[in-house]
Amino acid sequence: MDEQLSIRSFPRAIVHFDGDAFFASVEQMLNYKLKGKPVVTGKERNIAASMSYEAKRMGVTRGMTVQEIKKVCPQAIILPSDYETYSIFARRMYEIVRMFTPDVEEYSIDECFADITGLKTHYKMSYEEIALMIKKELELRLGVTFGVGLAPNKVLAKVGSKWQKPAGFTVIPAKDAHIFLKELPIGKIWGIGSSTSVFLHKLGIRSALDFALKPLSWLEYHKLSKPYKEIWYEMRGEYVKKLVTETNDEVGSIIKSRTFTPATSNRQFVFSQLSKNIENACIKARRHGVLIRAISFYLKTQDFRYKGMDIELPVATCSPVEIVNVVSKYFNQVYSAGEKYRASGITLRSLIDQGSMSLDLFGESHRAQNSGKIFETIDTLNHKYGKHTVFLGSSFTAMVEKQHQGDRGDVPIRKNHLFLGESARKRLDIPFLGKAH
Template identity: 55%
Template sequence: MENSPLAIGTFPRAILHIDGDAFFASCEQSRNPALKGKPVVTGKERGIAASMSYEAKARGVARGMRIFEIKKICPEDIILPSDYETYSLLSKRFFSIVRRYTPDVEEYSIDECFADLTGLQRPLRMSYAQIAEQIKRDLDLELGFTFSIGLAPTKVVAKIGSKWKKPSGLTVIPGKDIHLYLAKLPVEKVWGIGHQTTALLNKYGIRTALDFARKSKEWIEKKMIKPFKEIWEELNGRSVLAVDTKEKESYQSIQKVKTFTPPSNDERFIFAQLSKNIENACIKARRYRQAARGAVIFLRTQDFRDSGLETRFSRATAFPNEVIKIIEPAFKELFKRNRQYRSTGVILLNLENQENSQMDLFGSHLIVEKMTRLYEGVDKIKEKYGKHTLFLGSSFSAHRFSGHEGDRGIAPARKAALFKGETKRKRLAIPMFLGEVN
């Protein structure tokens, strides 16, 4: 039993997951060959490392590390600001190369895609593994950096494959071999299984992905909600998650920055500015049905010094009250009382389709449902009456003073009482307070 395969077939379906290695840093090296073989770090504008080349990784640089720390441990590092336009262009080229082989490509994120090769062996006169090899050769050659690929009967297992050997790996996992990989994989490394679910699964004695996959159908039916039933099916080699080939109008990241004058060191005012940026970024995310897995917040001082912190979320969200709660400690850490600040900003990161973001909501799906309904209402009101008719209590002082920067605190009562764009009829400017929405 312990060594028996989970699935008997090899490739009832053939799904690829393709992942660009150190994508942003690789794009920079590809555009400027003088950077090849050198330690390159991107993310200068936010003060933290967003991506680093393998040469930088080898010197101890990790994602989220502060730029000034990096300069200390590795002064020869080349630190560059992010250039999302270039990354997006190379990302498009990446997807179009994969589409030469199959139209069934899901653009999962800026540097990752799924591709369905099922049935292409005969027309292409190659085995699935050979097709995967060929795609990898094309990508490595034409984009000038390497990709890692997993080939498996399902998306969840293909994603395990692409991570198995990095950089520049090609890992082929036929159905009959899945159990060999899952036995070595902690269950929390499975795509879609987050902290809360891991904690729950651990309570049932499930440690590895194989422990989970070997649970009986009855057990899964009784204990798991839909997204985890699907993961369980996929781990067992049965493809239930479709490759979503709809062309997406999506954003890889959404950035909102706002400068205010005069500079300020009023902590509440600056937090309100940041809160307003977060609300605006979330409005945009919801408009495109996207949700973020993390965020970077940053503050800029009067003398143009940036400091930023990145926070990961346990599940994807596009609800500003949730984001604000999570980033508040980071703000407290960044904010220095003796500095004058001139702008704040937020970048929502790792955006995904809201439908996918329902993947890890154990115990929190009720809250998410409630919030979804609440924000559908909020978005409707905004559509009808304007973007800032409803906002969070934490953004209050930013809204209160928007439109007449410079006379902050000395605005006439008339200005303070009427919000920008308001008329007598359209006076709906009610702050929403965090405490009221749980």
């Protein structure tokens, strides 16, 4: 019964995470002296970009000039933006959420979506409990609070994360969507801009529910384009707007990449990270029933330079073993000893339907397809017993090594240990390592 109710309420379980007053909160996190004080960032542009809740309570709003801020809140601490540090926190946020589910959309510097559909059996928890668990982990590890919404789709999850502030958690099952939409002006819905909002007002739409209750023919009559129809479907509880968890180009490709911290020159480690990316990308390829004819792989250096290679595969395949073998042949042309790397990535290209495979000489494709079958079995095992129950030997270091000179994003990290990049670490040293002032 509970299961049935849950399927009806969450045919998909989408969570939206939104950092509260993110930039200002990061500043407060990095300097305890700022805690509890009205902090505003954006000094370099003379405009408030982000305000702590203390500043908001004093009447500071986004876009105010420094002069205006000083008028309403003379004690405001106005700081220049430090985007590098904020983006390190953003990366951490994505990586923490990815410890719980691979399906994460990096929506913006302080927001992401996660698809946790089907993870209830894995975690033996309800969707609410899973979402709350991720929220707690984010808040514990980043020291920033998050507004979190759990819903059957992105539009409603966004409504949820904004519902209570700060540190809110709002669950919107499909069957209750109307309760929330009734109270929400249409212009507050994600994707409804001010001109559309004015247009809809003229047609008598006030609340989001007014819009959701219109029939589809009404939308068509008023020539509302596809993005608005998608919003309309989602307000009615359907899942239409897919998560963008990787980039898909027009011919169709699958991309998996992973940043590791700190940067490393350990060849085995870098290769195993790449191998793991390949495994994950192939899982996706098999899920979509496609074979891969070409790949690109790259390594990204500590100072953000990319080096990579494009390779045509001898036979179309969906087997990570075949691809890891090919990559291992060329790896040394990309990797140079002594260079420090911060990320690796793989793109599977020239994808074709498994069904459309034509016969080739020497039965090569037959062999590749057979090893594809082995991986289908592995997929079943992994699905049954948890992701990465079975994995390639070449991914071993990435899968098993618990610590790599401290911490990495893709293994559970020690509690209360912040894992940050160089510049942020410099800033962190003062307030966090317990030095006397």
